[in-house]
Amino acid sequence: FIxxxxxxxxxxxxxxxxxxxxxxxxxEATFNDELTGQAGNDALERTLNNLLNRxxxxxxxxxTLDSHLQRQATDLMGDSNGSVVVMDVETGEVLVLxxxxxxxxxxxxxxxxGESDEATAYWESLxxxxxxxxxxxxxxxxxxxxxxxxxxxxxxxxxxxxxELDEVFEDNGELNIDGRILVENNRPDESRDQWTVxxxxxxxxxxxxxxIGLRIGGTDFWESGQEFGFGQDIPFDLxxxxxxxxxxxxxxxxxxxxxxTAFGQGELLVTPLYMCMVTSMYVNEGEMxxxxxxxxxxxxxxxxxxxxxxxxxxxISPRTAAAVEEMMVNAVENGTxxxxxxxxxxxxxxxxxxxxxxxxxxxxxxxFIGDEEPRYAVAVVLEQGSGGLADAVTIGRDILxxxxxxxxxxx
Numbered sequence: 001f002i003x004x005x006x007x008x009x010x011x012x013x014x015x016x017x018x019x020x021x022x023x024x025x026x027x028e029a030t031f032n033d034e035l036t037g038q039a040g041n042d043a044l045e046r047t048l049n050n051l052l053n054r055x056x057x058x059x060x061x062x063x064t065l066d067s068h069l070q071r072q073a074t075d076l077m078g079d080s081n082g083s084v085v086v087m088d089v090e091t092g093e094v095l096v097l098x099x100x101x102x103x104x105x106x107x108x109x110x111x112x113x114g115e116s117d118e119a120t121a122y123w124e125s126l127x128x129x130x131x132x133x134x135x136x137x138x139x140x141x142x143x144x145x146x147x148x149x150x151x152x153x154x155x156x157x158x159x160x161x162x163x164e165l166d167e168v169f170e171d172n173g174e175l176n177i178d179g180r181i182l183v184e185n186n187r188p189d190e191s192r193d194q195w196t197v198x199x200x201x202x203x204x205x206x207x208x209x210x211x212i213g214l215r216i217g218g219t220d221f222w223e224s225g226q227e228f229g230f231g232q233d234i235p236f237d238l239x240x241x242x243x244x245x246x247x248x249x250x251x252x253x254x255x256x257x258x259x260x261t262a263f264g265q266g267e268l269l270v271t272p273l274y275m276c277m278v279t280s281m282y283v284n285e286g287e288m289x290x291x292x293x294x295x296x297x298x299x300x301x302x303x304x305x306x307x308x309x310x311x312x313x314x315x316i317s318p319r320t321a322a323a324v325e326e327m328m329v330n331a332v333e334n335g336t337x338x339x340x341x342x343x344x345x346x347x348x349x350x351x352x353x354x355x356x357x358x359x360x361x362x363x364x365x366x367x368f369i370g371d372e373e374p375r376y377a378v379a380v381v382l383e384q385g386s387g388g389l390a391d392a393v394t395i396g397r398d399i400l401x402x403x404x405x406x407x408x409x410x411x
Contacts, residue, residue, distance in 0.1 A: 005106045009071040012136070013063075013097050013293075015238075016105040021119060026136070027061060027294070028105075030237055034059040034297050034304075059299035064093040064292055064307070072402050073098035073395070080390040082362075082382035083137040083272040086403060089280040089368065089377050091309040092289030095403065096378075097273075099141075101133040139240045142269040143381050146352030147204045148364045149264035151324055152278065154201060156224040157212050159320045165198045165327065171207040178255050182210055186336075201327040201350065202335025206263040213262020218252030221245070221261065227315035229288065234274065235312065237293040244269040264352055276379035277312075279366045282328065283348070283374035286321035287311045325374070328367070337367075340397045345404065346370050351393060360384045365396040369404050376403045 005011030015026015024032060035058040066086075073084040077100045086096035107122045126134050135141060157163040172193035175182045184207040187195075200208035213221065225245035226232070234240040246267045251257050260266035273291060281288040290312045297305040316324075328348030331337045337349040349367030356362060363382045368374040378400050380392040 005104070007067060007071070008102075008104060009074040009098070010065060010067055011105050012099070012102040013065065013070075013238075014105060016103075016108040018108045018110050018119065020110045021116060022108060022123060025134075026105075026238055031059075031061055031294070031297070034299070035061070059297050059304065061294050062296040062298055064088075064095060064295045065097065066095045066403075069096045069399060069403055070098055073399050074100065076390060076395045076398055077382070078390050080382045081131055081137075082380065082390075082392075083141060084395060084399060085138050085272045085276040085379045086399060087276050087280050087289075087291060087377050089284045089374055090289070091307075092277075092280070092291045092312075093295070093307070093309075094273075094291050094293050095376070096399065097136075097138045097293065099135075099137040101129070101131050102136075103133045136238065137381075138272045139236065139238050141271060141381075142241050142244070143272070143362055143364075143383075144265060144268055144354035144356065145270045145275060146264040146354035146362070146364050147206075148275060148350050148352035148366045148379075149268060149270075150201055150204065150209050150262075151282065151328065151350050151366070152228060153209055153212055153216070153262045154197060154327060155282070155316050155320055155324050156221065156228075157197075157216055158323050159316045160216065160220060160224070162215050163197050163212055165323055166196050168194050168196055169200065169208045169211050171195050171200075171205050173207075175207045175210055175259075177210065177214075177259050180256055182207060182259065198327050198330055199335075202331045204336055204351070209263040210259035213258045214255060216258075216262070218249075218254075218258050221258060222249045222252050224315070227313065228278070229274070229313060229315075234277070235290050236273070240273060241271050243271055243274045265355060272379045272381050275364075275366050275381075276377055279368055279377040279379060281316070282321050282324045283368050283370070283377065284321070285318040286316040287314050325368075332367075337365075337393065339393050340365070340367055342369065342397065342401055344371075345401075346374065347397070347400070348374070349393070349396065363392040365392040367396050367400060369400040371404070376400055 015028040017024045017028040073096045084098040110119045173184045186204050230245040290310045295307045332340045332347050332349050340349045347369050352364035354362045365380045368377045378396045380396045
């Protein structure tokens with residue numbers, strides 16, 4: 001089986017195939033039997049095929065990826081390390097699964113021992129690269145979500161009946177939490193000290209969300225997190241790292257840990273794919289769809305497996321989802337995410353700046369776009385310190401616009 005990968009923006013999503021040296025990864029590993037024509041064959045049939053040199057034509061995979069959007073996302077990231085994920089909010093189809101840096105799987109493929117030296121040299125360069133290009137950040141990268149997580153805190157509080165959108169919290173610039181002073185740097189008007197939950201999202205007020213988190217409490221935070229899929233395996237066509245609310249339930253017994261978690265820090269770790277799923281949920285009546293990358297397996301013209309949209313879980317009611325959707329639209333129209341506005345379309349979004357512990361910070365944007373109803377969701381994370389000049393909000397807005405205004409035929 002000869003491997004060619006004509007599009008560098010999509011090749012690494014397929015994964016690599018190196019039977020003589022490094023095995024396989026990605027879709028090459030998940031669907032190896034289908035791609036090599038072994039699916040459905042028993043051991044005797046495989047032995048006879050080998051003895052008689054019978055040709056074994058593999059099946060084709062039809063992907064949900066939009067290659068035009070995938071290339072666009074890759075171009076928008078430029079030299080910045082990070083990831084862009086775009087999903088259809090109703091079906092869970094993944095249209096973009098971009099990761100940077102990445103690799104050329106064709107240079108890892110080896111069909112004969114004579115090709116091994118070049119492949120080995122390339123492999124070792126990937127392994128030695130501190131930026132870890134073999135890690136598909138969209139599914140395997142774990143990042144602190146920063147203030148994008150405030151949407152989840154708000155959803156939990158509303159779902160549990162503990163807060164309402166127009167409920168007022170005091171934020172005069174600081175909050176004493178068991179002797180620790182949490183300083184608020186995000187108030188747009190320092191003469192005010194009363195802010196609604198809606199405004200807390202729009203202006204990303206940490207003091208407001210620390211209070212919401214403390215009202216929720218560690219036990220309900222942890223249990224709600226399980227409902228949201230933290231610590232759970234996400235069913236997908238590629239391996240996905242488990243997102244983490246906290247390293248253990250015990251961590252959330254501390255009030256400062258609860259507060260930090262509520263505004264997106266603490267021990268939180270999420271994948272870009274997970275945050276795109278969450279964003280889709282807000283505009284899909286609280287239903288979190290199973291993400292899908294393989295639309296169908298086609299064997300000699302016959303479809304042997306076809307995508308059926310499936311709900312993975314529903315942690316919040318349609319009412320709660322609508323409330324979070326409204327807050328995210330308000331954040332774009334009246335808050336910190338105004339750069340995401342698109343004339344003629346409804347856009348909702350939330351930004352985040354995630355401290356990493358080494359003095360740098362990652363930037364996030366999650367959002368959605370629609371005309372009459374939201375259709376696409378996006379999650380963007382950019383690793384700061386990677387040398388790029390890209391901006392998460394600009395990337396998110398531009399790729400959403402491309403998805404809804406300039407759709408291209410599948411290719």
